[in-house]
Amino acid sequence: MAKRRLSQQQRNRIQAAQHAILEHDDYGHGLVVSHQGGQILVELQSATTIECKIKSNLGTIVCGDRVAIETTAQQQHRVVGILERDNLLRRVDGFGQVRSVAANISQLFVCLAVSPEPNLFLLDQYLLSAEQQQIEARILLNKIDLATAGEDPFGLRQIYQPLGYRQVDTSVISGVGMEEFSALLPGQVSVLSGVSGVGKSSLTSWLLPQEEIKIASISAANEEGRHTTRASRLYHLPGGGDLIDTPGVRGFSPFIDDSRPLALGFREIREIGNGCRFHNCLHRNEPKCAVIAAVDSGVIAQSRYQNYQKMLRQLAAG
Ligand SMILES: Nc1nc2c(ncn2[C@@H]2O[C@H](COP(=O)(O)OP(=O)(O)O)[C@@H](O)[C@H]2O)c(=O)[nH]1
Ligand SMILES: [Mg+2]
Ligand SMILES: [Zn+2]
Known part of the structure; x- marks a missing residue:
């Protein structure tokens, strides 16, 4: 029957595609680029992205995780292991529970703005948290267009530069500092964090002009009153480097480990x-x-x- 032949043809094509994947030496390892609920997308080194199920008892898997994958006879992919992490970004949720946010981050931008005025206590909590989790923190002071040229708003540089914290002053509006900011991203896995209103969404859509359209349409679709969380996503930036983004990483409450001094x-x-x-x-x-x-x-x-x-x-x- 024609119908049956067609589906066999489709099956062959799918299988051929999967064999093509299997032919790559890198098969078996990948990078978690999206995770929402039980659905996980893993990018292979060949840049092919596959949907995977997760073996039970593996623990939390987050964006940025490097994982090992097994493929069943039915051509279903399954994450069977998490490779050793360089670090794991954790936060504290509204109930005081510690939650994993992203793995293998190489830099965390603590985003501040000339307005609303930075809360230095929160900044120091972020810096402490990053230090404990062995993530390189950088300070991003946005809306620099609102400050007088040449001044050091809030004395931030005076305090943090001697400590070795790199600071970049930006304005998404005037473009000041955006080149310097972009230059810090290639070869890195970055996260932007900070309180609401400092310009994280503006910076993100400046970095990902294509993707932000998608984000906007997703949130519009969710405005039905139902509470939905957007998937964590790892984006490859057009200029090089990766950005992990989700509301969960943007305004997170820093996790502070009290078991260490x-x-x-x-x-x-x-x-x-x-x-x-x-x-x-x-x-x-x-x-x-x-x-x-x-x-x-x-x-x-x-x-x-x-x-x-x-x-x-x-x-x-x-
Ligand atoms: N003056 C100025 N306003 C900015 C800049 N970046 C963002 N904004 C504005 O600040 C407000 C908050 O920005 P948004 O990106 O939503 O901040 P988020 O809450 O951190 O995501 C918006 O009205 C932006 O237009 C900037 O560099 N300069
Ligand atoms: Mg925002
Ligand atoms: Zn002492």
């Missing part, structure tokens, strides 16, 4: 703290504390030390 996540406190009299000094009011001395002499910024103390108090309060 907080001071280790403050670069300058960690370093200067080596000079304290007590090796387990918390730099609060201990005698011969090198950190307190450095705050007094202006080597450590007041705001950084105050934010460190505030985080200590918050952790103590549970």
Whole structure:
């Protein structure tokens, strides 16, 4: 029957395509580019993207994960293992639960803006969290068009440059700094984070002019009152490098690991703290504390030390 022959032909074509995939040496390993619910898309090194199921008990799989895949006799793909991660970006949800957001991130842009005025406590929480998770954090100060040329808004550079945090000042509107920002992306897996209103969506659609159209239509379709979460996506940027984007990474509450001394996540406190009299000094009011001395002499910024103390108090309060 014609109908049957057609479906056999389709099957052959599908099989040929799958064999073509199988012929690549890289088959068996891939990069998770999308994950929503039980649906996961894995990109093979051949740039072919396949839909995969997940073997039970594998734990959480997130965008950016490198995974091993097995293909059944029925040509179904299944993720059977997660390769070792360089890092795992985690956040705290509204119920205080720790959630995995993305893996193998090479840089996290903490996005701030000239307006709304940056919250330096939140910035220090992001920086601490990134430090603990071994993710390179960078500061992005957007809406620089609203500041006076040549000034250092909020004294950010003065505080963070000596600590080794790279800062880029941008304006999506005037284009200032956008070249410098773009130049930081090739060869990296980046995440943009920060509070609402600083310009993350604007920066994202500037980076992904094609994709943002899709994002807009998805959210329009969701405006039926039903709560839906958009899939996490890993995008290949036209200029090189990858961007992992989802509302979950954009405005996340930083995860702070209280099982380790907080001071280790403050670069300058960690370093200067080596000079304290007590090796387990918390730099609060201990005698011969090198950190307190450095705050007094202006080597450590007041705001950084105050934010460190505030985080200590918050952790103590549970
Ligand atoms: N003046 C100025 N406004 C900007 C800039 N970038 C974004 N905006 C505006 O800031 C508002 C918030 O931007 P949006 O991208 O939605 O921020 P998000 O909440 O972080 O995603 C919008 O009205 C943007 O047009 C910028 O560089 N300069
Ligand atoms: Mg937005
Ligand atoms: Zn100390």
